[in-house]
């Protein structure tokens with residue numbers, strides 16, 4: 001158990017990121033090289049081990065947070081790692097990437113100083129790898145059944161690892177040339193270096209999971225044929241259909257979807273190209289969209305040497321009022337900003353974000369290249385334009401980060417597997433992840449949930465694996481932390 005009064009004599013002290021100007025000189029993780037263990041042990045000891053651990057309930061994976069806090073507090077890192085891995089296949093991913101709803105739910109958040117759960121998770125996971133506590137866990141016996149997993153993002157990887165360990169033969173089919181989904185070509189290395197992904201993939205290969213890259217199922221690889229070859233199929237293709245901006249000038253050179261840009265940046269990191277095909281270097285950059293994807297574009301553009309970076313958000317500034325879709329003012333218990341915003345403030349002397357603005361049109365030069373965006377201020381309640389508030393912002397590179405509406409429209413999976421879309425554009429499934437009218441086909445991750453978080457993708461992958469195991473064998477001991485409804 002942790003010290004029940006630990007929080008009274010130890011203040012919350014998150015691990016500090018590297019100085020902003022240092023981080024902008026490379027693509028290494030924001031926290032690269034920080035010494036976590038001693039600090040984290042003391043921080044874990046702030047956990048009150050609440051009778052009802054709200055942190056546990058707030059985590060889609062049901063992470064046993066008070067339990068591993070207790071082990072971390074007393075320096076029993078092996079036991080902490082065991083408890084962490086009991087509910088999470090990839091804690092080094094979530095320790096770096098999760099927005100940590102567990103910290104918002106921590107009772108100490110009422111005082112604005114929750115336990116630094118995310119730091120503790122990362123420290124346990126990293127130390128476990130360094131100490132050799134994490135190794136392959138191949139199954140003791142094989143079931144004779146085979147499963148195709150389509151897509152190798154965190155949902156597909158979690159489903160594949162669970163099913164392989166349960167004794168099934170699992171083949172992961174991935175459209176890209178490398179495994180990892182958005183962890184590979186979406187999320188930049190300054191949030192999570194790819195070595196963490198490589199290490200897990202190596203572990204999974206040793207356990208027996210087979211990866212086939214360069215296979216577009218529904219395109220070059222026939223999905224119906226795949227279904228016949230395997231006893232079950234998990235569709236974990238993500239939500240790659242990016243929303244667009246249907247305004248004048250959209251066709252101008254220099255206006256790109258955020259994911260086109262981020263893939264180029266990530267490919268340079270992978271060594272595929274010396275220079276990115278789309279670069280922010282020497283350009284005034286405007287990012288349209290205020291979410292994670294937009295913030296990652298801000299961080300990437302700064303590292304590439306952008307002249308300036310502005311991020312436009314149609315929503316009002318947090319805390320400044322309430323948006324029309326929020327019935328009550330939002331109460332941000334622990335308000336976070338992206339590290340990229342801090343970096344931009346340091347470099348430019350001002351926050352890059354401009355709120356409550358909508359794009360009316362793009363303006364081009366004689367050569368057909370974008371040179372400005374025309375914007376209007378919008379009402380926070382209903383996003384209607386405020387008359388007389390038009391303004392222009394110069395831009396030589398515009399990145400659209402407006403969210404995603406479901407799996408790619410062009411993919412042939414629907415016809416070939418008999419999948420249907422729900423009202424939001426995601427692939428429909430029942431509460432047990434099974435696709436209606438497609439026997440033996442299951443849907444997990446962003447493909448069914450819509451754009452979400454890594455922690456949800458892993459939780460859905462685990463739960464879908466339990467559903468598949470039960471479908472194949474009539475019973476399962478695999479955990480199902482979430483339902484699909």
Ligand code: FAD
Nearest residue numbers: 151153154155175181182217237238445446452453454457
């Ligand atoms: P994906 O990761 O999208 O993987 C789907 C995979 O399926 C891809 O590899 C794709 O190539 C493959 N595929 C698609 N179609 C086919 C086909 N027909 N045949 C074969 N393969 C196919 N979440 C966080 O929690 N924290 C963050 O900091 C964060 N940052 C983000 C930054 C960006 C830029 C983006 C875009 C998202 C971010 N997210 C973040 C969200 C998170 O990455 C996703 O919720 C998560 O990756 C979804 O996992 P998934 O496995 O469902 O899909």
